[in-house]
Amino acid sequence: MSEVALESDRFFEHVPVMLQETVDVLVHKPDGVYIDATLGGAGHTLEIIKRLSADGVLYGIDQDREAIQAAKEAVGIEPRFHAVQGNFGYIDQLIPLELHGKVDGILFDLGVSTHQIKEPGRGFSFQEEGPLDMRMSADLTITAHSIVNEWNEEDLRQLFFSYGEERLSRLIAREVVAQRPLETTQDLRRVIQEVVKGPQTVKSVARIFQALRIEVNQELERLKMGLSAGAKVLAPEGRLVAISYHSLEDRIVKQFFKSGNHQGVIEKDFYGHALKPFEEVIRGVQLPTDEEIAQNSPSRSAKLRAVSYQPMEG
Numbered sequence: 001m002s003e004v005a006l007e008s009d010r011f012f013e014h015v016p017v018m019l020q021e022t023v024d025v026l027v028h029k030p031d032g033v034y035i036d037a038t039l040g041g042a043g044h045t046l047e048i049i050k051r052l053s054a055d056g057v058l059y060g061i062d063q064d065r066e067a068i069q070a071a072k073e074a075v076g077i078e079p080r081f082h083a084v085q086g087n088f089g090y091i092d093q094l095i096p097l098e099l100h101g102k103v104d105g106i107l108f109d110l111g112v113s114t115h116q117i118k119e120p121g122r123g124f125s126f127q128e129e130g131p132l133d134m135r136m137s138a139d140l141t142i143t144a145h146s147i148v149n150e151w152n153e154e155d156l157r158q159l160f161f162s163y164g165e166e167r168l169s170r171l172i173a174r175e176v177v178a179q180r181p182l183e184t185t186q187d188l189r190r191v192i193q194e195v196v197k198g199p200q201t202v203k204s205v206a207r208i209f210q211a212l213r214i215e216v217n218q219e220l221e222r223l224k225m226g227l228s229a230g231a232k233v234l235a236p237e238g239r240l241v242a243i244s245y246h247s248l249e250d251r252i253v254k255q256f257f258k259s260g261n262h263q264g265v266i267e268k269d270f271y272g273h274a275l276k277p278f279e280e281v282i283r284g285v286q287l288p289t290d291e292e293i294a295q296n297s298p299s300r301s302a303k304l305r306a307v308s309y310q311p312m313e314g
């Protein structure tokens with residue numbers, strides 16, 4: 001087996017989350033234009049392609065070059081599919097200008113893929129020894145290593161508290177600074193374990209790794225940019241569909257879907273009527289079934305939301 005084939009096989013380790021439910025709400029016109037903004041192992045993309053007619057079009061975006069390569073192989077020769085490497089924060093610039101205002105649906109399946117987590121060399125996993133990297137794209141310049149070794153104690157505390165929602169962030173930040181330099185994922189894990197003892201240890205380790213990953217990849221900022229840029233290219237009735245995996249990203253999605261902006265302010269017209277650009281396609285949030293969670297544990301924290309764009313008159 002060639003190295004490339006091995007690479008794509010490993011990407012297939014990622015089991016797409018809420019696959020049928022997601023594609024059911026996304027693809028409402030078989031001859032439409034769609035964007036899978038988080039291509040990953042092409043799990044959702046393969047299902048989207050199945051639902052398209054001969055005139056349908058799908059753009060698949062990922063910032064990770066390895067994911068793009070694996071997805072291209074998984075999809076094979078398919079004239080309706082176009083893979084694009086880039087950050088979905090710039091989604092409007094990653095698709096041709098003539099498609100602006102014509103996109104019928106965009107999917108954001110947030111976070112990292114199983115492949116990225118399972119590859120020790122990427123540094124996402126606290127289960128394996130690896131470098132403190134955590135970049136989803138080689139284009140990114142800041143690594144977990146530079147944050148852990150160069151930030152001051154107060155900035156680390158703030159990061160662990162805000163993005164990890166970690167109660168013991170002050171003590172962990174102090175210990176990180178005291179034990180520097182830290183080179184690997186297991187160095188960091190040991191430091192956290194020295195501070196947090198007992199059954200809560202693993203949860204704290206996961207929270208600190210999450211905080212670092214969010215910062216390295218600027219995940220919340222890019223999500224806000226991606227939702228705004230995505231909304232700009234939608235056709236009337238076009239859909240934004242998002243699967244989030246933790247409360248920080250879900251809050252951003254929920255607020256944007258409700259108000260059409262990131263301040264969460266619902267604007268009013270002259271007569272006091274609420275001006276909302278989106279209508280819910282799924283009421284509130286849809287969760288995975290118990291059966292799916294039993295078969296695919298990463299789905300346990302998934303929240304699916306979907307809205308359709310209703311241009312305002314005037």
Ligand SMILES: C[S@@+](CC[C@H](N)C(=O)[O-])C[C@H]1O[C@@H](n2cnc3c(N)ncnc32)[C@H](O)[C@@H]1O
Pocket residue numbers: 014015016017037038039040041042043044045061062063064067086087088089109110111112113114136222223
């Ligand atoms: C959860 S995985 C998607 C899995 C995919 N839906 C599947 O079923 O195979 C998320 C993917 O989105 C990519 N990603 C995350 N943030 C991104 C961003 N801001 N821009 C582009 N790609 C991003 C990651 O590199 C990862 O491959």
